[in-house]
Amino acid sequence: MSIKKCRQEFEKIFKKYPDKTQALLPCLYVAQEKCGCLTEEIVSFLAQRLDLPKVEVYSVITFYSMFSFEKKGKFVIRICMSLPCYLRGSREILEAVVEEALCIKPNQSTEAKKFTIEPVSCLGLCDIAPAMMINKKIYGNLTPQKAREIIRRYKQEKDK
Ligand code: FES
Structure with a gap:
């Protein structure tokens, strides 16, 4: 590079x-x-x-977790695992995204380098915990169901 x-x-x-x-x-x-x-x-x-x-x-x-020596996916999904988000269910959000939507583990990318999942520390979005970001877009007040729907939309987008 x-x-x-x-x-x-x-x-x-x-x-x-x-x-x-x-x-x-x-x-x-x-x-x-x-x-x-x-x-x-x-x-x-x-x-x-x-x-x-x-x-x-x-x-x-x-x-800084945003920097990496490995090429990341087109969509980098950062899920906050700090305490306020954790207490409001970020572990379940992570599990929903990882296991049900993408079938890859945290800190891995999908084969075609479309998605990378990163558990991270506070994103500065504690008022809408549990929160995640996909690239620069913010998602808050998540439930596992909402997270799955968001990822599904991105999966459809990538197939267009
Ligand atoms: S603790 Fe999750 S965004 Fe701050």
């Missing part, structure tokens, strides 16, 4: 954030979005350009 796709965006970010450490997160976000996953080439480029040790870049990548 090449960084060519991201170079123009990186340059805009470098100009916007003269403080190099502040530029790292937006750059990683752009790389993840454009390339579908991060690579050693991207890590080396950003470490060199931002004058940061590679280990610091890696530690940011491993801290």
